[in-house]
Amino acid sequence: xxxxxxxxxxxxxxxxxxxxxxxxxxxxxxxxxxxxxxxxxxxxxxxxxxxxxxxxxxxxxxxxxxxxxxxxxxxxxxxxxxxxxxxxxxxxxxxxxxxxxxxxxxxxxxxxxxxxxxxxxxxxxxxxxxxxxxxxxxxxxxxxxxxxxxxxxxxxxxxxxxxxxxxxxxxxxxxxxxxxxxxxxxxxxxxxxxxxxxxxxxxxxx
Amino acid sequence: xxxxxxxxxxxxxxxxxxxxxxxxxxxxxxxxxxxxxxxxxxxxxxxxxxxxxxxxxxxxxxxxxxxxxxxxxxxxxxxxxxxxxxxxxxxxxxxxxxxxxxxxxxxxxxxxxxxxxxxxxxxxxxxxxxxxxxxxxxxxxxxxxxxxxxxxxxxxxxxxxxxxxxxxxxxxxxxxxxxxxxxxxxxxxxxxxxxxxxxxxxxxxxxxxxxxxxxxxxxxxxxxxxxxxxxxxxxxxxxxxxxxxxxxxxxxxxxxxxxxxxxxxxxxxxxxxxxxxxxxxxxxxxxxxxxxxxxxxxxxxxxx
Numbered sequence: 001x002x003x004x005x006x007x008x009x010x011x012x013x014x015x016x017x018x019x020x021x022x023x024x025x026x027x028x029x030x031x032x033x034x035x036x037x038x039x040x041x042x043x044x045x046x047x048x049x050x051x052x053x054x055x056x057x058x059x060x061x062x063x064x065x066x067x068x069x070x071x072x073x074x075x076x077x078x079x080x081x082x083x084x085x086x087x088x089x090x091x092x093x094x095x096x097x098x099x100x101x102x103x104x105x106x107x108x109x110x111x112x113x114x115x116x117x118x119x120x121x122x123x124x125x126x127x128x129x130x131x132x133x134x135x136x137x138x139x140x141x142x143x144x145x146x147x148x149x150x151x152x153x154x155x156x157x158x159x160x161x162x163x164x165x166x167x168x169x170x171x172x173x174x175x176x177x178x179x180x181x182x183x184x185x186x187x188x189x190x191x192x193x194x195x196x197x198x199x200x201x202x203x204x205x206x
Numbered sequence: 207x208x209x210x211x212x213x214x215x216x217x218x219x220x221x222x223x224x225x226x227x228x229x230x231x232x233x234x235x236x237x238x239x240x241x242x243x244x245x246x247x248x249x250x251x252x253x254x255x256x257x258x259x260x261x262x263x264x265x266x267x268x269x270x271x272x273x274x275x276x277x278x279x280x281x282x283x284x285x286x287x288x289x290x291x292x293x294x295x296x297x298x299x300x301x302x303x304x305x306x307x308x309x310x311x312x313x314x315x316x317x318x319x320x321x322x323x324x325x326x327x328x329x330x331x332x333x334x335x336x337x338x339x340x341x342x343x344x345x346x347x348x349x350x351x352x353x354x355x356x357x358x359x360x361x362x363x364x365x366x367x368x369x370x371x372x373x374x375x376x377x378x379x380x381x382x383x384x385x386x387x388x389x390x391x392x393x394x395x396x397x398x399x400x401x402x403x404x405x406x407x408x409x410x411x412x413x414x415x416x417x418x419x420x421x422x423x424x425x426x427x428x429x430x431x432x433x434x435x436x437x438x439x440x441x442x443x444x445x446x447x448x449x450x451x452x453x454x455x456x457x458x459x460x461x462x463x464x465x466x467x468x469x470x471x472x473x474x475x476x477x478x479x480x481x482x483x484x485x486x487x488x489x490x491x492x493x494x495x496x497x498x499x500x501x502x503x504x505x506x507x508x509x510x
Contacts, residue, residue, distance in 0.1 A: 003310040075294040079258055080311040081284030205261045 004082060004090030008064065009097065015060040019102035022053045027109045034113055050135070051170060054142040057099055058162050061146025064091050065197075069153055075206040084202045092194065095147065099139045107132035127178075134178040137186040141169055144193040151200050211236050211358050211390040212257065217266035219252055226252050228414035230266070234392060234407070241405030241422070242394040245497050248411040250394045251291050254362050257392075258288060271358060284313035287356030289364040291394075293347040297336040301329060301346060312354040320353035326375060341368050348376060359391045365400060377403060402489040412497050422489070429492045430466035431485040434459045434474065441477050446470055450495045460485070462495045 009016060029046045068074050077087050111128050149161040169189070176182040212234035219227040226249045234240045244250045255261035257268050259275045268275040273282045288294075296304055309315050324331075327345040335343060348364055365373045377400055395401050401408065408425060410418035418425060429450070435458050448464040457480075463470060474482065487495075 003307070007307060071297050072294055073296050075260060075290070076296055077311070078260060079283060079286070079288040079290075079294065080308060081280045081313050082311055083278070083280050083283070086280060203262060205255070 001086060001090055001093075004077070004087060005094050005097070008091050008094030011067065012060055012063060012094070012098070015056060015063060016098050016101070019053060019056050019060070019098055022049055022056060023102040023106055025049050026053070026106050030106075030109055030113060034117060053102060054139060054166065054170060057095075057102075057139050057143040058146040058166050060098055061095055061143045061148075062150035062158055062162055063146070064095065065147055065150025065201075066152070066155075066158060069151070074201075078206055084206075085198070088198055088201050092147070095143045096140060099136065099143055103132070103136050103139055107136070130179040130183075134173055134182050134186070137183060137190065138169065138173065141186050141190050141193070142166060144190050144197070145169065148193045148197045148200075151197065151204070209235055211238075211271055212240070212392060213267070213269040214253070214257070215267045217253065217256065217268055218264045219249070219256060219261075220264045221252075225414050227256075227263075230411075230414075230416055232409060232416060232419065234390060236390055237388055238407050239391045239393060239405050241401035241408040242392060242411065243398065243401060243408060243493055244394075244411030246396075248497075249414055250411055251362055253411070254360055254392070254394065258286070258360065281313065284354065285357040287351035287354055287359040289344070289347045289351045289359075289361045291362040291366065293340075293343045295335045295343055295347055298334060300332060300334050301338070302331040304335060304346075305331075305350070308350045308353075314355050316353050316355050320349060323349040323352065323379070327372070340366075341372055344368050345372060345376075348379070352379065357389065359389065361391065361393045361395075363395055364393075365395060365397055373397070373400070398488070398490040398493055408489070410493060410496050418496060425492060426487065426489070428465050429487060429495070430463055431487050431491065431495070432461045432463070432474075433481075433483045433485055434461060434479045435481045436477065437480045444474065444477065446473055451498060462487075 026046055026049045078084055114128055145165040146162055149158055152158050210233045214230050214232040217227050217230040242250050256263045257275050259278050271282050329346055365376055405422055408422050409416050440454055440459055450464055451462040453460040
């Protein structure tokens with residue numbers, strides 16, 4: 001399993017680097033906003049960068065599945081000492097690692113900044129946890145969209161499908177906010193997409 | 207341990223309404239070197255892919271090493287070596303990286319043997335797989351399949367794309383492997399002389415059905431090609447069953463008959479032939495006769 005995860009991470013190193021850079025950019029914007037006290041402009045820029053991060057997660061999932069078909073990866077792996085479920089599980093774990101590596105530093109910096117600047121209220125702590133959880137799930141849901149749409153040989157369908165589904169998911173926090181309801185909806189969405197991807201992948205002719 | 211390493215029962219496969227496999231039944235015992243023959247599009251690769259769980263079957267059951275093909279565990283996969291037609295190798299990987307991956311995903315790895323193979327084949331380790339020739343890819347695929355010391359080796363037209371020297375090297379390797387005890391090999395090929403050299407049992411797939419499934423020696427013994435010359439004109443009907451092919455030229459008749467036995471010889475003798483000479487048949491000759499578009503199928507002796 002570890003070999004499979006390492007292979008996925010190595011193959012998608014571009015996305016890992018890109019996600020890390022965007023994550024650093026979000027952190028930079030947050031620190032910059034606090035230092036110069038320009039919250040509005042930096043919030044817009046931060047939100048825009050965060051959306052870019054979600055797009056990267058989505059295309060990471062898509063790239064994993066699309067390159068599998070294009071380079072005939074699974075037909076080889078599935079005949080070695082690995083099962084299809086294990087190959088897909090390793091893929092998802094690798095995707096989750098990229099999402100967490102990109103979003104955890106952002107969350108940590110946000111917590112530190114709140115601790116440094118805001119009064120120590122329980123409300124703030126809960127807010128940070130809810131925002132972090134929702135954004136992380138949003139990131140993982142974006143990744144799952146890519147994973148689900150990526151199992152195709154049609155590039156146009158792949159890109160169009162990813163963008164349409166992302167456009168439906170991204171405004172979720174605007175409608176539901178950060179917290180309970182959004183988290184439940186995202187969890188259901190992630191579960192449904194993972195289940196569908198697993199069904200498609202394990203029943204397909206390789 | 208199961209006696210039959212490969213089990214196929216009532217296997218049916220349709221591709222978009224076209225029947226590719228039509229009720230295949232096949233059992234390959236442990237230690238057997240099974241040569242699977244058939245013309246292009248006869249369903250050999252499809253059957254192998256279904257066996258390995260790469261392709262779903264429409265109906266029927268297949269099992270490898272006692273485990274259902276649809277639920278092969280990683281442990282079972284690790285005991286099977288597979289060389290695919292067209293070679294399933296990750297095209298954008300460098301050879302060394304691919305080797306490392308296969309090694310890491312194997313249950314056992316004979317590094318010494320693998321090194322010997324790489325040296326013999328002179329494979330470039332720093333080149334990408336897609337930059338290699340078809341022959342080199344075949345050699346790499348074969349080396350990877352052999353290095354895991356497989357209990358069952360499935361070779362789907364492995365010598366396709368190999369030059370004569372590499373083909374000979376491959377056959378020698380295969381024979382080397384065969385000599386190791388308890389290895390079972392399912393070998394599909396278009397080069398019948400290769401199959402004839404290493405297989406001890408053969409199956410011929412035709413129009414989605416197994417028309418022949420017997421020991422190679424038994425097959426050679428059962429299928430006879432006879433040149434019969436009659437004193438006057440040829441008889442209209444010989445009343446012989448299982449005639450695979452019949453060619454008439456004047457007083458001469460060339461007959462290919464399945465399941466030849468004393469009873470059939472007696473029937474033929476009643477027509478008073480002037481001479482009856484047996485013509486030698488290679489596996490290739492038998493294969494051509496059996497897979498002619500209009501031909502009788504060779505059925506097991508028990509069904510005659």
